[in-house]
Amino acid sequence: MAEAGEAKRAPRQLSELPDVYGLLEEVRLRPSMWVRDRSLQHLNSMLTGYRVALGIYAIDEPYDFWNPGSQGPFTEWLWTQPDMPNSSALGWATEIERAAERANRPALDVFFDLLDQFRAQAHEARPQAKPTHQAPEQPHATD
Incomplete structure (x- = not known):
């Protein structure tokens, strides 16, 4: 989240988002627009x-969130964190909502705090791979 006194950046177009973390930063910027x-x-x-x-x-x-046959690295990391169960069939969203309720904090705030910790500890240590897709070409105007 932006600190007090920092300017909020402008939202980006979907075609400008490099990966799922780009999308999540848009959710963080304008959560009510993205998440009912x-x-x-x-x-x-x-x-x-x-x-x-x-x-x-x-x-x-x-x-990092879910892959067929696996809970994903974020969920596996989450179960090792204080105030989280060792695992849960209910999934990360339910358990973070429960933790947020116990802490009397908004669940999205708790999620983004945990996501920042996960990325600092796990994701940032891995080499960054570039997605192999490209945005569709836009039609060009002809003279």
Whole structure:
């Protein structure tokens, strides 16, 4: 989140987002636009849809939230954190919402705090791969 006194950046177009983390930064910037009722269940559904689209379009992009047959690196990391269960069949969204309720904090704020910690500890240590997809070409005006 922007610190007090820092200017908020302008939203970006979808074609400008490099990966799922670019999308999540847009969610952080304007959560009510992206996530109905600011619900982590809805965010989880959106991220699942993102992963399904990666698979359908054969896009090779590092994805930390869910992969078929695996909870994903974020969830596996989450279960090692204080105030989180060792695992849960209910998933990361439910458990973060429960933790947020216990802490009397908005669930999206808790999610983004945890996401920042995860990225600092795990994701940033990995080499960054560039997605192998390109934005569709825009039609050019002819004279």
